Amino acid sequence: MKVAVRYYSKSGNTKAIAEAIAEGAGVTAVSITDEPKLSERVDILFLGGAPYANIMAPELRAYAEKLSADLVCRVVLFTTSNWSRRTVNALKKSLRAKGVAVEDDYFYAHMTRVKARANPAKEFAAKMIK
Numbered sequence: 001m002k003v004a005v006r007y008y009s010k011s012g013n014t015k016a017i018a019e020a021i022a023e024g025a026g027v028t029a030v031s032i033t034d035e036p037k038l039s040e041r042v043d044i045l046f047l048g049g050a051p052y053a054n055i056m057a058p059e060l061r062a063y064a065e066k067l068s069a070d071l072v073c074r075v076v077l078f079t080t081s082n083w084s085r086r087t088v089n090a091l092k093k094s095l096r097a098k099g100v101a102v103e104d105d106y107f108y109a110h111m112t113r114v115k116a117r118a119n120p121a122k123e124f125a126a127k128m129i130k
């Protein structure tokens, strides 16, 4: 089974969770700024980002727009924020509208609890790829 972890992170919180998820899934986390489009078809794509001024980063929106059901079998979302779940909710809506399967369950870490959430993120990833 092919698994990929992709994220967008300005200040490192989502990156830290992406790396924990990648460790749990046995792969490497890659920033969408380094790889702006998924280069090969994957079975599970862990995709994460955060809200800034109440919207997801335009970079992440643009990345999601390039995804299709041909490229990814199932998306599992993760996010960090101060309070908002807007990024996961918006991604769920836009990906599902295009026919991309998105898990209901997602991983959340509050921005002040990123370190404490690393192990749970790892366990979440291991559970989602079973």
Ligand SMILES: Cc1cc2nc3c(=O)[nH]c(=O)nc-3n(C[C@H](O)[C@H](O)[C@H](O)COP(=O)(O)O)c2cc1C
Pocket (backbone or CB within 6 Å): 008, 009, 010, 011, 012, 013, 014, 015, 049, 050, 051, 052, 053, 054, 055, 080, 081, 082, 083, 084, 085, 110, 111
């Ligand atoms: C300019 C700015 C705007 C933000 N706006 C929001 C927001 O609207 N809602 C929220 O819950 N968190 C907001 N946050 C908190 C970030 O979403 C949070 O720190 C997140 O963990 C950042 O992820 P990153 O370190 O991966 O960039 C904001 C942070 C910054 C710097």
